[in-house]
Amino acid sequence: MKNPNTLKKKLASRFLKxxxxxxxxxxxxxxxxxxxxxxxxxxxxxxxxxSMASAVGPRRxxxxxxxxxxxxxxxxxxxxxxxxxxxxxxxxCDIVPGGEAMDSCSLLNETAHYIKCLVAQVQIMREILHxxxxxxxxx
Amino acid sequence: MSxxxxxxxxxxxSRITDDQIADLVSKLQQLIxxxxxxxxxxxxxxxxxxxxxxxxxxxxxxxxxxxHRLSGLLQSTDADSAQATIIRSLLM
Numbered sequence: 469m470k471n472p473n474t475l476k477k478k479l480a481s482r483f484l485k486x487x488x489x490x491x492x493x494x495x496x497x498x499x500x501x502x503x504x505x506x507x508x509x510x511x512x513x514x515x516x517x518x519s520m521a522s523a524v525g526p527r528r529x530x531x532x533x534x535x536x537x538x539x540x541x542x543x544x545x546x547x548x549x550x551x552x553x554x555x556x557x558x559x560x561c562d563i564v565p566g567g568e569a570m571d572s573c574s575l576l577n578e579t580a581h582y583i584k585c586l587v588a589q590v591q592i593m594r595e596i597l598h599x600x601x602x603x604x605x606x607x
Numbered sequence: 608m609s610x611x612x613x614x615x616x617x618x619x620x621s622r623i624t625d626d627q628i629a630d631l632v633s634k635l636q637q638l639i640x641x642x643x644x645x646x647x648x649x650x651x652x653x654x655x656x657x658x659x660x661x662x663x664x665x666x667x668x669x670x671x672x673x674x675h676r677l678s679g680l681l682q683s684t685d686a687d688s689a690q691a692t693i694i695r696s697l698l699m
Contacts, residue, residue: 476693477693480693484693487677487681490681491681494681505678505679508678508681509674509675509678510674511678512674512675512677512678512681513670513671513674516670516673516674517670556652556653556656556657556660557656559656559657559660560656560659560660560663563660563663563664564663572628573627573628573631576628576631576632576634576635577631579635579659579663580631580634580635580638582663583635583638583639583659583662583663583666584638586663586666586667586670587666589670590666590669590670590673592693593670593673593674593677594673595692595693595696596677596693597673597676597677597680599692599693600680
């Protein structure tokens, strides 16, 4: 199993790069309209999922699905019939990126990894918020 | 885990056994704080999956909330010091 710290560092550096890019793209004055605020919100959220997907790369089906979505490619084929609906996997496959194309085993594996990455991403975003709101960053 | 996969391929039409599913579901169980804290091992598979869906939805919502707050801070965020702080905290 991957070292979770390595993953977190990778996620962090990509997300921070994306945030820097966003910062330079924007005008220095605070957003005037609600539409502009929404645009920035959506841009940050997109950057979060984009950096998750690119940090993991093509190694996982969920990240491949996200990358395809970002590039505007077509979705993978829907999985014909291997869904074990008895267990309620039909909801999960709609929530995990690319889930509709996976068999039950893959879906469960992918879900576990997806959760780990989401948790790491959330931690990173919280830490960025925390470090920005504190007045100084001395150790 | 990989040997189990090979077994299912050998038995033909990629039949996935209930055992394999139960196994993976219990693995998922470990990741979900809601269930971990409940102390009982008796969650049914469908309960675990339901909790998993809820958990992921909550995480998506958190990403959304945090994105909202971060977008507000975007003007003043110093990416470099944030990065340094995060990496320092990871190394400790």
